[in-house]
Amino acid sequence: MEEFSELVKAAQPEVRSEAKPETKAENYEIKEPYLSIKHVSKVFRKGISRLTKKGDGITALDDVSLDIGKGEIFGILGPNGAGKSTLIKAVTGLVVPDSGEVKLGGLDCKKDKEAFMAKIGAQIETPVFFNKRTGWWNLNYLARLQGGLPEQRIRDIVDIVGLTDRINTRVGTYSMGMRQRLGIAQAIMHKPELLILDEPINGLDPDGIVQVRELIRKLRDEYGTTVLFSSHILGEMQTLCDRVAFIARGRLVAVKTKKEIEQGLGDTSILAIVCDEPNRAGALVGEKFGFRTKVQGTTLYVEVKGGNIAEINKTLIENGISVMSFNVKTRTLEEMYKELTK
Numbered sequence: 001m002e003e004f005s006e007l008v009k010a011a012q013p014e015v016r017s018e019a020k021p022e023t024k025a026e027n028y029e030i031k032e033p034y035l036s037i038k039h040v041s042k043v044f045r046k047g048i049s050r051l052t053k054k055g056d057g058i059t060a061l062d063d064v065s066l067d068i069g070k071g072e073i074f075g076i077l078g079p080n081g082a083g084k085s086t087l088i089k090a091v092t093g094l095v096v097p098d099s100g101e102v103k104l105g106g107l108d109c110k111k112d113k114e115a116f117m118a119k120i121g122a123q124i125e126t127p128v129f130f131n132k133r134t135g136w137w138n139l140n141y142l143a144r145l146q147g148g149l150p151e152q153r154i155r156d157i158v159d160i161v162g163l164t165d166r167i168n169t170r171v172g173t174y175s176m177g178m179r180q181r182l183g184i185a186q187a188i189m190h191k192p193e194l195l196i197l198d199e200p201i202n203g204l205d206p207d208g209i210v211q212v213r214e215l216i217r218k219l220r221d222e223y224g225t226t227v228l229f230s231s232h233i234l235g236e237m238q239t240l241c242d243r244v245a246f247i248a249r250g251r252l253v254a255v256k257t258k259k260e261i262e263q264g265l266g267d268t269s270i271l272a273i274v275c276d277e278p279n280r281a282g283a284l285v286g287e288k289f290g291f292r293t294k295v296q297g298t299t300l301y302v303e304v305k306g307g308n309i310a311e312i313n314k315t316l317i318e319n320g321i322s323v324m325s326f327n328v329k330t331r332t333l334e335e336m337y338k339e340l341t342k
C-alpha cells in the first residue's frame with residue numbers, strides 16, 4: 001500500500017480536467033528470433049570453499065531466458081551488480097555459464113564457437129587503446145590482430161563512427177565520447193551481425209550520448225546490425241531501444257517494448273478522480289473492477305491495471321456520481337524501474 005500511496009502523492013499536483021485517451025500496449029512480436037538465451041545461470045564460486053564445497057558463491061545470473069529479434073536494438077537495464085555485464089559476457093563467450101544455452105542464428109555459443117564469434121562484435125567495459133598512437137594506428141593494429149583488413153574498409157568504419165577529422169591525432173587527446181566511438185569502430189571492423197556494448201554511454205556528456213545514440217541507430221538502420229547493450233541511463237533506454245530487459249539480482253524481471261514504456265510503463269496507471277461522492281465512487285470501482293482505491297478529500301485515487309479507464313468513468317456517471325475532473329497519471333520510467341528492480 002505504501003508504494004500506491006507514493007504514486008498517489010506523485011499524482012496529486014497534476015490533477016487536470018480532461019481525461020487522456022485509453023491506450024493499450026501493442027503486442028510485440030519478434031519477426032525472426034535471432035539471439036536466443038535459454039535458462040542461463042551463473043554462480044561465481046569465489047565464496048565457496050574448495051575443500052568443503054560449502055558457501056553460497058554469488059549468483060550473477062539465475063535462469064535468464066531472452067529472445068532477441070534480428071535488427072532489434074535491445075537494452076539491458078538494472079542496478080549495479082544486477083548481472084548485466086555477466087549476461088553480456090555470457091553471450092560473448094567471456095563467461096561460461098553453469099547451465100543454459102546461447103544461440104545466434106542457430107549457431108551454438110559453445111559448439112560452434114568460431115562461427116558464432118565471427119558474427120558478433122563487442123565492446124565490454126572501457127575500451128583500452130595505445131594513447132600515444134593515433135586512432136588510425138590503433139585501428140590498423142587491431143585489424144592486423146584480426147588477420148588484416150583492406151585500408152578502404154578501415155576508412156569506411158572511421159567514417160561510419162564519425163571520427164574522420166580526428167583519426168590522425170593521438171588517442172590520448174580524445175574525449176570520452178570519441179574513445180567510445182573508436183571502441184565501437186573496433187567492434188564493427190569485421191561487419192558483425194550482432195553488436196554488443198556494455199555501458200556504451202557511461203560517463204558521456206549529453207553530446208557524447210547523442211553521438212553514440214545516432215551511431216547505434218545508423219548501424220541498425222543502414223547496416224541491419226542487431227544491437228544489444230546495457231546502460232543505467234533510463235531515458236536513453238526509452239529513447240533508443242525497441243525493447244528493454246529489466247534485470248535485478250541475476251533474474252530477468254520484465255521485458256518491455258518501447259511502446260509499453262512510452263504508454264505509461266506497463267499497464268498500471270493511477271487515476272485521480274475529483275467527484276461529489278468519492279467514498280461511494282471508490283466502493284463502486286472496487287466492487288466492479290477489483291482495483292485498489294484510496295480517498296483523500298474529494299479525490300478518489302484508483303490503481304488501474306490493464307485498461308478499463310473509460311469503463312470506470314462510465315460506471316461512475318451511470319451511478320449518478322458527478323465527476324469534476326478525471327486525470328490519468330502513468331508511471332515514470334524511474335518509478336517503474338524502482339518497482340521492477342527493488
Ligand SMILES: Nc1ncnc2c1ncn2[C@@H]1O[C@H](COP(=O)(O)OP(=O)(O)OP(=O)(O)O)[C@@H](O)[C@H]1O
Nearest residue numbers: 044046058060078079080081082083084085086087
Ligand atoms: N569474476 C567474478 N568473480 C566473482 N563475482 C563476480 C565476478 N563478476 C561478477 N561478479 C558478481 O556477479 C554479480 C553481477 O555482476 P555484474 O558485473 O554482471 O553486474 P552489473 O549489472 O554489470 O553491474 P554494474 O552496473 O556495476 O556494471 C555481482 O555481484 C558481482 O560482484
Ligand SMILES: [Mg+2]
Nearest residue numbers: 084085086198
Ligand atoms: Mg556491468
